[in-house]
Amino acid sequence: MRTWLITGVSSGFGRELTTQLLEAGDRVVGTVRDTDKVADLVAAHPDTFRAEILDVTDTRAVRAVVDRAFADLGRIDVVISNAGYGLFGAAEELTDAQVDHIIATNLTGSISLVRSALPHLRAQGGGRIIQISTYGGQVAFAGNSLYHATKWGIEGFAESVAQEVAPFGIGVTIVEPGGARTEFRYGSAQVATLTPTYDGNPAHAFLAMLDPANGLAPGDPVRMAERIIESVDVEPAPLRMVLGSVALDATLATLRARVAQLEAQRDLAASTDFPTEG
Template structure:
């Protein structure tokens, strides 16, 4: 049975790949982009099942209009995918106020506005599925991506809370956590701070660790996304790529070890005798 999909950031990268995968199998897709000309070829190929919508997710009113337009056009919205976002590369000290605000504005508030617009639509129809595109960097961090890390940690907290709030409406939430992929996220779509030479070694160390084997092929993610949206009981979280699980397993082992080491100090800070 075909589904109706609303996806942001559909002009390139994951958004474009997933949009094509949905359309190829017969789903109906409302695909948003800042410039809908980037979707012109798909619109010509799928005139009845693709609805291109111009949208800057930073505009809350426009986000509500876009979601409601898609729901009215197709009659329902089974799946909403918050994919729009970008990476800001630079040390925290290097980051300007405007760069910091813009990163959070798009990656967090843009996602929030679309999510808020989708909830009443899905509640009225008795259910739905919201996919929030986070990152492995929403669970652990790498240097030189501090504001991006912060934005995805915010997405994680917001989305986990959302899942507990809307489950009784029949709305399911999945947080998608890709590792690095060869999209233009780190290229043409990326923003960079003004470099401070004091951080050259930190940056060099980071980039040296990005070997071809650690970078996934974005086209390979489509099958996983199709499986997630078709799943009756989808996961709250899913990694995309083979890097996340072993890396985050070690990160959590290290965190647990530290918490255990400091447990007596933590317990004493509670202020009551241990039972």
């Protein structure tokens, strides 16, 4: 039996992961902003599920919840940083408050969770950190600028931390799902106050994606959650996992184009070095 700490378990991947883990007999500490949304899990699994109220934008609260969970349960094997949401609209259509909040949630909140857990994971001799990102952590689309900013940022953080903590037996995995049939796309997504300036512009192309009438996302959250859980048994921890064939194709195409662009800059890059002596 493993013990897991997962943020944002009221819906989406967090809810699906928690449900599967509890049904398998594992213990889960899950954070929510409203315990009513997980009352059924509390009732069905009173001995193995513990709901903690947490707003991940509150750094002190994040540390308090993490410290309490480790103190009460003795060991937590896997920490999953899952809490987050999407924000859509052209960069100039977003308000300052929207920008500040998504950074505080998706980026700073995730950083706070990982930093809070690391001393405990080191003290217990190891563990696994899973950062839920998106293939949008490597591929960028118009109308998603601040969402991408948070995900590209947390991926850089996680990749660096993975190198820092590997000597302590702590593995880090960045999960990059493609579009899935969860509340993230069809419920919790936030949209800026759109302006006519960007009508017909790629910045508003996301509107078609958010409308289920145009076809549902291909990703199955049940299967995705299964692959995430299975990854904990893989050694060494995979640094990145792309989930979904569409996501993988888009990621590979983006990376190949980026490499080609960089290869074409060899002379330019070399021209800025000091001349070699002799």
